[in-house]
Amino acid sequence: MTHPNSISDTNASQHLTGEELQSLSIKAASLEPGLYVVATPIGNLRDITLRALDVLSAADMILAEDTRQTRKLLSAYDITTPLSPYHDHNAAKRVSGVMKDLQDGKVIALVSDAGTPLVSDPGFKLVRAAVAAGINVFPLPGASAVLAGLVKSGLPSDRFMFAGFLPPKSAARRTALNDFISVQATLVFFESGPRIAACLKDMKDVLGEREVVLTRELTKRYEEARHGSFDSLIDSVKADAPRGELVLLVGPPQISERWSEDEVVSALNVQIGDLGVKRASAEIAAQCGWPKRDVYQLALKLK
Structure with a gap:
């Protein structure tokens, strides 16, 4: 998926010096063969990690959900590693070829458009195949819209559940929401601007009163969070419609006491x-x- 906050609109970038690039190449020589699952910034390019730069510079190939999007990140850090598309539409055809490269001892990096791969993107299929084949899989943690939204929301974070995108149609969405009614945890969803008002209405009807937080533009210049009830947020998005993809967080059900x-x-x-x-x-x-x-x-x- 294209995570909330694309790197195409960033308020920070950085170019490495020749000496720094040489340092990266020295570190790269020690990389073990395998699949490196690399988190990339969700908005601010300075959120890339040093280890991620090491791997992206050293890999034999970078698999990217959208090569145009990833090229913006690589250009900012003068990384010239070959890019190859790996997305929902070609994943089934690409897995066998990528697995052959991995079995031949190559270093392959996997990135999504932004954030941590495998969270609402096709990387899961490749990682599962690699694990089944005994290929080393190395996670490189970093930016995540899910965790950024959870931290910003102020909702309980000791227990949370990521639920991705709900179905776009109201009837199917309400059916899906029934599974979350009694979950004693903060719920984290991805949603789009055009659907947010209808989604909030269905949530109110199915989940009942909850604390709700709508976040957008995470790590970017116009980052914001709207806090309130379902009713207040419905009014808010109708008055000022948020654009793009959003992280919507719903607090756990409020239970005052156990019934007899x-x-x-x-x-x-x-x-x-x-x-x-x-x-x-x-x-x-x-x-x-x-x-x-x-x-x-x-x-x-x-x-």
């Missing part, structure tokens, strides 16, 4: 007829402080 069994049974008796066992169990579990599986088992007995 009689209270759970009473609520199930009211809702099972309209919602069915599965959905009624999920919605009540999100409110009553019981594990979802326990509410579901109780609902089955009542039915």
Whole structure:
């Protein structure tokens, strides 16, 4: 995917000196063969790590989701390593050829358009194939829109769940959201500007009242976070529509106290007829402080 905050609009760049490039080439000589999964900046080019520069300079080849996008980063640091496209549309055809290069002992770097590969991009298929074949996989941590958004949001970070993009159609989106009703963690989603208002409305209807934070332009000049309830953020995006891809964070369900069994049974008796066992169990579990599986088992007995 193209992560929120493209490197095409950056407020910082840097060119390495000849001496620094020579230093990188010396370090590069010690690289072990294998697949290097390299995180790249999500907006600010100075967020690249020194180790990432070492690997990108030394690799035999860089696999990029969008070679035009990655070339901007490489140009800023005078890196001339050959680029090759690897994306959703050609991944199935490319895996076998890349695996042959890896088995021949080459050093291959994998990058996404921005951020950490494998997070909503096709790199997973290649890494899985490499692991199955016993090829060394080296993760190079760095920029991540998911973690940047979580840190900026101020929502609970001790437990969180990344859920990627929801379906674009409302009915499918609501069905998908049902799986998150009782998750006791901060939820992290990617969303686009044109769909954000409808998405927030569906979330409000399915998830109930939560703390919500909408972030955009992370690490860039116009970085912002909008905090509030679903209602307040719906009003906000209608008045001032955010552009591009966004990181949307939803706080965990607010549970004041655990219900008694009689209270759970009473609520199930009211809702099972309209919602069915599965959905009624999920919605009540999100409110009553019981594990979802326990509410579901109780609902089955009542039915």
